[in-house]
Amino acid sequence: MATTRRTGREIGVETVGWLSFATMFIVGTDTFLVAPLLPELREQFHVTTQASGWLVSAYALGYALCALIAGPISDRMDRRRMLLVGMTGFAILTASCGLAWGFWSMAAFRFLAGAAAALATPQIWASIPQLVPADRIVRTMGRATAGLAIAQLAGIPLGAFLAAASWRxxxxxxxxxxxxxxxxxxxxFPPVARTTAPVGAATRGYRAVLTSRPLVVALIAYFVFQTGNFxxxxxYGSWFARDFGLDTTGIGVAMIFIGxxxxxxxxxxxxxxxxxxxxxxxxxxxxxxxxxxxxxAVTGLLMPAVGLLAIIMLAGGFVFPVMMATLQAGAGQARGTVSSLSNVAMYAGTTIGVGIAGPVFAETSGFTGVAILAITAYLVALLLFTAARSARPT
Incomplete structure (x- = not known):
């Protein structure tokens, strides 16, 4: 009778996969946590709608700036140690957000929490190929990707429901x-062998990407898309509160449906x-x-708006892997660098998008202004993705 017992090596691979899922889920959830809290945080800290958006941007900005240097540095250091240091800082600084006494302290803690996350998450992607057999790499990375995807679904409603007790x-x-x-x-989490890359090798991936016109255009397209997207x-939460009078629990229910x-x-x-x-x-x-x-932009009813936003997010979940495949298509040996830069592009787009959308939302009725901003970004991104494909050698 055939045995079903797994070897220690197989169990180790499963462990790496589920730990990768858990890490990316927690960090991803924190990324989306603040959005439904903005109406309450705005009242607590006595700031304008425009200013409250920077509590989202601060985290994204911290992540983007730190990721630019954390990836190359980690190529010459102990990845497991950097992962643990990053998660330690992330846990402490996220708790510090709950102790914030004003707008600026909250913004500072969010910025530092994003920087800590940027130390931790690249180590997950970089460690998997070193820890699992070649035929299990895609599946294990799929676990990490699933953590992020479910975090995007859960982060916003979870933040809303937890805030029903206290935003802290x-x-x-x-x-x-x-x-x-x-x-x-x-x-x-098992030890990860140090790389033996020579000094300066970490910058070669950046040079390879930045000298490739198709990759540069595709990264710009991804940045533009995420600017409008975030x-x-x-x-969403601010609109539901302002125009439809939903409380944090109501926002959470709507976000679950949309997610x-x-x-x-x-x-x-x-x-x-x-x-x-x-x-x-x-x-x-x-x-x-x-x-x-x-x-x-033209609907004034809550339920149709929520249904439309669910369809939009369905399409977003559908196109995201296609965009990532487009980014990876011409990466060659610089796949890790492209992944790092795509994360930077996403968080930079979040920072700029929220900074622009705050004043637009405050000065326009309904969701019209923000919707026009998103539509413009999507169409420009589509043109750029098309140009990137056209520029790729056949």
Missing amino acids: FSFFAISIAAAIVLALLTVF AALSF GGNAAGSLFGHRLVARWGASRSLTVGIVVMAAGYLLV
Whole structure:
């Protein structure tokens, strides 16, 4: 009778996969935690709608700036140690957000929490190829990617529900969860062999990317897309509170429904990609998102708006892997660098998008101004992605 017992090596691979999932889920959840808290934080800290958006941007800015140097530095250091240091700082600084006494202290703690996250998460992506057999790398990275995808689904409603007790409790809960993950990483995450890259080797990946026109254009397209994407996403909660009078619990319910669309797109969108191909899928997905925001801009009813936003997020979950595949297509040996730069592009886009969208949301009625901003960014991104494909050697 055939045995089903797994070897120690296989169990180790499973451990790396689930620890990668947990790490990316916790960090990803914290990324999206603040959006539903903005209405309450604005009242607590007595700031304008425009200023409150910077509590989202501060985290993204800290991550983006730190990621630019953390990736190359980690190539010559102990990845496991950097992972543990980053998660330790992340847990402490997230708890510090719950102790913030004013707008500027909160912004500072969010910035530093983002920087700590940028120390930790690149080590997950870089360690997996060194820790698991070649035939399990994709599956294990899929676990880490799933952590991020589910975090995007859970982060916003989780923040809203936790805030029903206290906005401070939201940060304390994430900090406790991060401390638990840190303990698991300390005990179970295996050592990672140091690389022997020569001095200056870490910059070669950046040179390879920046001298490739298709990659540069694709990264710019991704940045533009995420600028519009997070400009809109970050103000869903503020719109529901201002125009429809929803409290934090009501916002959480709406966000669960909207996030369900994103999860469905992420889980099942690959079937359409297999049928249509990457180019057509990207075009259809972005056009659907732009059309959805156009309809959102003209609706004045809550339920149709929530339904449209769910469809938009479904399309977003569908096109995200296509965009990542487009970025990776011409990366060659610089895949890690492209992944790092795509993260920087996303968080930089979040920072700029929220900074622009705050005044736009405050000065326009409904969701019209923010929707127009997102539509413009999507269409420009689509043109740039098309240009990147055209510039790629055949």
